Amino acid sequence: GAGVSQSPSNKVTEKGKDVELRCDPISGHTALYWYRQSLGQGLEFLIYFQGNSAPDKSGLPSDRFSAERTGGSVSTLTIQRTQQEDSAVYLCASSPYSGRLFFGEGSRLTVL
């Protein structure tokens, strides 16, 4: 489809395991954001990619979190040694400029 695609849509994992969440942005969008959203709450900024510039990682909550964006397109958010407090919906958004955001449907992570 033409929208932002995220996978998996749901992930259940055990505490201590590593998880990878994938985001396929809209083709041609140079900006890509990752956000975290707890149940019914607002958005917590995690990381921002813009073209070939160094990413803004200032929102990553700990060094267990990392993200990369290959070829200026697909992005992967990795959470190592997951904890129960990591349970949330992880939203990816892309933008043709630093303005309107187009969101994916999110990846719901549950850490048991």
Add this chain to the structure above:
Amino acid sequence: TQLLEQSPQFLSIQEGENLTVYCNSSSVFSSLQWYRQEPGEGPVLLVTVVTGGEVKKLKRLTFQFGDARKDSSLHITAAQPGDTGLYLCAGARDSNYQLIWGAGTKLIIKP
């Protein structure tokens, strides 16, 4: 710290009633966006307001940007069950790509 305070946090009303959601800040924004998010989906942009005092209408939804560009409101007339969702406001500043997000208003319209 830049804050965008959104109120109320939760609102449950009957179909046909009117309501207003507010976003307030002490900071000036170059623009402010309103999004609606339905369960299991990502937020979807409803409108962007740019000019102080600007009013935009989207069917039964009326969006206003404060004269000083520090606050905004969303008014829904004759609410319908299809309006149910989480409404989020987000402020933008010229020099920063990061949006400042409100905590959201969870709106339930009962038939």
